[in-house]
Amino acid sequence: MSLQNTLRALSDPIRREILSILKSGRMSAGDIVSHFEVTGASISRHLAVLKEADLIRDSREGKYIFYELNTSVLEDIMLWITNLKGEKGND
Amino acid sequence: MSLQNTLRALSDPIRREILSILKSGRMSAGDIVSHFEVTGASISRHLAVLKEADLIRDSREGKYIFYELNTSVLEDIMLWITNLKGEKGND
DNA sequence: TTAACGTTTAACCTAATTGTTAAATGTATT
DNA sequence: AATACATTTAACAATTAGGTTAAACGTTAA
DSSP: OOHHHHHHHHTSHHHHHHHHHHTTOOEEHHHHHTTSSSOHHHHHHHHHHHHHTTSEEEEEETTEEEEEEOOTTHHHHHHHHHHHHSOTTOO | OOHHHHHHHHTSHHHHHHHHHHTTOOEEHHHHHTTSSSOHHHHHHHHHHHHHTTSEEEEEETTEEEEEEOOTTHHHHHHHHHHHHSOTTOO
16 A cells, blocks of 8 residues: 555565466466465564555455465556656755 | 565665655765664664665765665566566466 | 355464664775 | 764664464355
8 A cells, every 4th residue: 555565575585476376377376385385373463564555456256365466566666666767956 | 675575675665755756866865864764773683674775876976875766676576567467367 | 054165364473674773884084 | 192073883772574373253165
């Protein structure tokens, strides 16, 4: 919901890997967990952080919860970086 | 030096503010400190993190140490984000 | 309604981060 | 050489983050 949340979410390698995995499409929490060596509880919390940053969306389908990427908030980071790289002087 | 370092450095609001300040040009450590309410020691460590991430460069001039922005590593973040935003399926 | 499955939440532990003050370092000035 | 100034480093306290196991929750199936 904010640049702070977004950057904090992206600062963890596991969370970035989760996003990369979701690039190929929506996936259940369990399937995401199977890509890692940490416990499901740990991944679940990473998912919560990503969701709070609005980088992923979830939807329950029966006993599964599917996660999918939401890249729209990445726009803000791009803007922030672009601005930082702009010519010196005009901030 | 790595995407991990860069994103971790950017995940702190004070460090982002330091970068924004340096956008207008090089500045001594003391002048940077004066923009914040935390101690010089604290800012000094933030500067060290930014430097380790290669987001800033320093050079001593007499008793002052000047810091300046180095935006080249931001390219990697842009690339990573662009790739994530790419069409689903081709990772 | 009980059992099984997928997932999250709670409680706990350890490690990392951020801040402070005090000491150390490097440079300039007298 | 002694002092002063700018900055960093060390040592410590408080907070946050990420991992684990165990319990709880929500859904499905028997």
